[in-house]
Amino acid sequence: MSIVPPYGDEGQLYQRDRAWHPPADTPGYKSTTLRAPRQALLALGQTKSELTGPTFGHGIIQPLDNDLIRNFSQDGGEAIGQRLIVYGQVLDENARPVRGTLVEFWQANAGGRYRHKREGYVAALDPNFGGCGRAITDDDGYYHFRTIKPGAYPWPNGGNDWRPAHIHFSVFGHAYAQRLITQMYFEGDPMIWQDPIALAIPDRVAVEQLIARLDRHNTTPMDALAYRFDIVLRGRRSTLFENRMEGN
Amino acid sequence: MLNRLPPLKESPSQTAGPYVHIGMTPSLEGIGGPNRPDLGSGPIAAGDGPRVTIAASIHDGSGAPLGDAVVELWQADSDGVHRQGWGRAACDGAGAFAFDTVKPGRVIGPDGQPMAPHVSLWIVARGINMGLQTRLYFDDETAANAVDPVLSRIMDPRRRQTLIARRSEVDGRARYDLAIRLQGEGETVFFDF
Numbered sequence A: 001m002s003i004v005p006p007y008g009d010e011g012q013l014y015q016r017d018r019a020w021h022p023p024a025d026t027p028g029y030k031s032t033t034l035r036a037p038r039q040a041l042l043a044l045g046q047t048k049s050e051l052t053g054p055t056f057g058h059g060i061i062q063p064l065d066n067d068l069i070r071n072f073s074q075d076g077g078e079a080i081g082q083r084l085i086v087y088g089q090v091l092d093e094n095a096r097p098v099r100g101t102l103v104e105f106w107q108a109n110a111g112g113r114y115r116h117k118r119e120g121y122v123a124a125l126d127p128n129f130g131g132c133g134r135a136i137t138d139d140d141g142y143y144h145f146r147t148i149k150p151g152a153y154p155w156p157n158g159g160n161d162w163r164p165a166h167i168h169f170s171v172f173g174h175a176y177a178q179r180l181i182t183q184m185y186f187e188g189d190p191m192i193w194q195d196p197i198a199l200a201i202p203d204r205v206a207v208e209q210l211i212a213r214l215d216r217h218n219t220t221p222m223d224a225l226a227y228r229f230d231i232v233l234r235g236r237r238s239t240l241f242e243n244r245m246e247g248n
Numbered sequence B: 001m002l003n004r005l006p007p008l009k010e011s012p013s014q015t016a017g018p019y020v021h022i023g024m025t026p027s028l029e030g031i032g033g034p035n036r037p038d039l040g041s042g043p044i045a046a047g048d049g050p051r052v053t054i055a056a057s058i059h060d061g062s063g064a065p066l067g068d069a070v071v072e073l074w075q076a077d078s079d080g081v082h083r084q085g086w087g088r089a090a091c092d093g094a095g096a097f098a099f100d101t102v103k104p105g106r107v108i109g110p111d112g113q114p115m116a117p118h119v120s121l122w123i124v125a126r127g128i129n130m131g132l133q134t135r136l137y138f139d140d141e142t143a144a145n146a147v148d149p150v151l152s153r154i155m156d157p158r159r160r161q162t163l164i165a166r167r168s169e170v171d172g173r174a175r176y177d178l179a180i181r182l183q184g185e186g187e188t189v190f191f192d193f
C-alpha cells in the first residue's frame, strides 16, 4: 500500500526491506517484548515531511568532537585502552556518498563501563573517558574519529549475557525517513554470534554489514590501529535527475 | 526504472540501547560540558507564529513509562515549509517529553492538496530494534484532519485518534498533549514511511 508519489516518483526513497532489519519483537532480546508494537506498521509513501530533514553545519563541531581519547580528558590525560581510528563512508543505497551529514557515536570504555547514571557494571570508570563524539561527513561521505576499543560488558537479559565490543552510531542523512541508529562490531569477535541484539537481525549477511574491518593501511604507526565501517542509508528510487538531487 | 533493485542494502538498524543519552543528550548526562547545550534542546525555530508546547508521554505494553527513550521531532514552520524545525528530547522518569515550538502550517501533500498541520516524531530506546516513526496532529484542526491524506489511510477511527493531541491553555499559551502507547490497548499508529 502506498500513496501516490507526491512530487514526482524520482523523489521517493526505496521502501525499507523490513526482512533485512530486526523485527520489532525479538524474544531473545527481552526488552523488546513490551515495547514492540503489535499492530502492523502502516506503510505509506513519503511526503515532504519525510523527504526533508534537518541539516547541521560544521559550525556545531568543536575540535575534539571526533577524538574520544582526549575530549573528556582531565588535566591533559588520555583515555586508557587500545587506541583506534574508526573511519568509513556514509553511502546511500545507490552507492552515492552522503555528504555533510551528522554522525554521532557513543561507547563504553576499555573495561566495558559506560559513563551513565544507570550503569551497574563493576568495571572501573576511566576519569579521562566520556564516551561520545560526533563528526560531519566530508565531500566524499567520509567520517573519522579517534577512540579506544570498547570492552565487552554483561547485561541483564538472559542472566549471563555479554555484549560484544561495539560502538553505537546515529546518522541523519538528508531526509527524515533516512534516520538510522545502528551499532558497529569488530572483525573476528566470536561474541557477535552469541549476542541477542546482533542476532535480532535475521540474516547473517546483514549482521556482517555491521562488522568493521581491520585496516592495516590506515593505522597510525606506533599509535593506533584502524577499523573501517561504512554505513548505508536509504537511497532515492530514481537517478533521472542525478545532478539535481545534490543536497536533497 | 520501476522496481529496480538498488546496488547496496541499507545498514541494518540496531537498538539505541539503554545508554542512548551518552550519545544524544550528553550534557544531560554531564558529559557534554557546561558550554555546550545538547543538540536539538531549547526552543524550536519554526517561524513567527505564537509559541506552543507539544507534550507527550510514552508507555509500554504493561503501562510502564519509558523513562529511557529519546524522541526527535521534525516539522514545517508556520508557513508550512520545512526549514530547521527540528528538536530532540529525552523522556523523564514518567516517560514524558515536551517541545517549545510553533504550530506548523499546512504542508503540500501527495495529491497537491495540503496536509493537516502535524509534526513527525521518531522514538528510540532500549528494546526498540528500529526507531518508531509516528505523527502528532492537533485536535483544533478538525476540518483539516478530516481530509488529511495520511490520517485517512487509517481505517479504524479509534486508531486515528491515537495521533491527535488535545489542546489546553496554560498561562495563556496553547499546549497540546498526546499519550503514545507502544503496545496493546490504545496502541499508537506507527508508520513505515
Ligand SMILES: [Fe+3]
Binding pocket: A108, A163, A166, A168, B017, B019
Ligand atoms: Fe552498548
